[in-house]
Amino acid sequence: MKVLQEKITKHGQVISGRILKVDSFLNHQIDPELMHQIGLEFAQLFSSDEITKIITIESSGIAPAVMAGLHLHVPVVFARKRKSLTLNDDLLSSTVFSFTKNETNEISISKKYIKENDRVLIIDDFLANGEAASALAEMVEKANAKVMGIGIVIEKSFQKGANKLKDQGYRVESLARISSLADDKVTFTSEKMEELI
Amino acid sequence: MKVLQEKITKHGQVISGRILKVDSFLNHQIDPELMHQIGLEFAQLFSSDEITKIITIESSGIAPAVMAGLHLHVPVVFARKRKSLTLNDDLLSSTVFSFTKNETNEISISKKYIKENDRVLIIDDFLANGEAASALAEMVEKANAKVMGIGIVIEKSFQKGANKLKDQGYRVESLARISSLADDKVTFTSEKMEELI
Numbered sequence: 001m002k003v004l005q006e007k008i009t010k011h012g013q014v015i016s017g018r019i020l021k022v023d024s025f026l027n028h029q030i031d032p033e034l035m036h037q038i039g040l041e042f043a044q045l046f047s048s049d050e051i052t053k054i055i056t057i058e059s060s061g062i063a064p065a066v067m068a069g070l071h072l073h074v075p076v077v078f079a080r081k082r083k084s085l086t087l088n089d090d091l092l093s094s095t096v097f098s099f100t101k102n103e104t105n106e107i108s109i110s111k112k113y114i115k116e117n118d119r120v121l122i123i124d125d126f127l128a129n130g131e132a133a134s135a136l137a138e139m140v141e142k143a144n145a146k147v148m149g150i151g152i153v154i155e156k157s158f159q160k161g162a163n164k165l166k167d168q169g170y171r172v173e174s175l176a177r178i179s180s181l182a183d184d185k186v187t188f189t190s191e192k193m194e195e196l197i
Numbered sequence: 198m199k200v201l202q203e204k205i206t207k208h209g210q211v212i213s214g215r216i217l218k219v220d221s222f223l224n225h226q227i228d229p230e231l232m233h234q235i236g237l238e239f240a241q242l243f244s245s246d247e248i249t250k251i252i253t254i255e256s257s258g259i260a261p262a263v264m265a266g267l268h269l270h271v272p273v274v275f276a277r278k279r280k281s282l283t284l285n286d287d288l289l290s291s292t293v294f295s296f297t298k299n300e301t302n303e304i305s306i307s308k309k310y311i312k313e314n315d316r317v318l319i320i321d322d323f324l325a326n327g328e329a330a331s332a333l334a335e336m337v338e339k340a341n342a343k344v345m346g347i348g349i350v351i352e353k354s355f356q357k358g359a360n361k362l363k364d365q366g367y368r369v370e371s372l373a374r375i376s377s378l379a380d381d382k383v384t385f386t387s388e389k390m391e392e393l394i
Binding site: 023024025028029030031032033035036058059062063066067069070073074075076077078080082101109110113 | 221226228230233255260266274275306
């Protein structure tokens with residue numbers, strides 16, 4: 001997705017050749033118009049999959065997921081990382097290790113929001129090691145619903161997550177795929193392929 | 198906002214005459230089309246205020262805030278409740294006590310996303326005791342920016358938050374105002390006023 005690549009190139013900051021900081025438009029400050037375009041792109045990619053529900057994880061997944069839900073006309077559910085007094089139903093739970101926060105979180109979704117017939121699109125902001133997406137997929141399967149695909153805003157293709165999820169049989173659609181952050185420079189997968197030709 | 202009141206009446210659950218659970222469309226499962234309408238309503242209410250930035254707090258404030266940002270064409274910043282490895286800039290911080298979670302959180306926004314000239318709209322899902330909105334307003338003022346108003350999806354008017362914020366001189370616009378949850382029944386302020394006439 002060209003507009004997203006341009007935004008990453010212009011505003012992304014690489015830290016220590018490993019972390020891509022995009023908090024000026026995605027995960028601290030949010031660019032609503034970019035999110036709207038991202039939501040439309042996801043909706044088009046999964047338009048023939050009869051999606052009935054989108055799930056994501058708080059907090060940075062919410063904006064792209066809600067925009068995709070707007071275009072696909074389906075509800076969005078976000079998994080919570082912490083329990084709330086008002087989230088005390090029967091829960092689907094799973095465990096996620098976050099490398100950026102260096103901690104393990106139990107994440108939960110109320111059972112009543114994923115039903116057996118649901119055709120679920122999982123959306124998240126980043127895909128690196130695949131921890132969050134795997135945990136979300138696990139919850140969908142615990143509910144006997146079907147994972148129709150995984151939509152990712154930014155994939156760090158040099159980490160293992162995308163391949164791991166594809167090996168598990170999931171369709172992964174990433175709007176920007178980064179092949180390297182070496183030398184604190186963002187290289188997209190397509191660029192690298194062009195270099196190789 | 199009629200469509201919101203109807204949604205609350207139909208899908209809200211009152212617990213112990215005190216807590217209104219709206220997790221089927223606002224703070225666990227999200228109705229993207231309702232959020233879109235809510236965003237439009239906020240944009241219209243603050244259309245002449247030359248808003249340059251919206252701030253909110255993770256996680257349930259994000260969806261309505263991003264939709265308001267879409268209609269007002271301004272970026273949205275969400276305050277984080279926990280520090281992230283990628284949020285290590287100079288921070289504006291404040292403290293919020295959450296009655297529903299029974300805990301105190303330090304919330305933070307990177308200084309670079311609120312500037313002295315900003316005309317800020319604060320948006321949140323609920324207003325009860327006003328803890329979150331006050332903390333957000335405090336951060337805006339620490340940055341020498343201007344709070345143009347506070348947009349709330351659901352106000353529990355029988356708690357002290359709305360009056361406290363108005364007494365402090367803030368404009369508060371709530372799309373649904375609840376005067377009572379007694380007997381586990383939702384009564385809106387306008388209904389109560391009609392009963393009194």
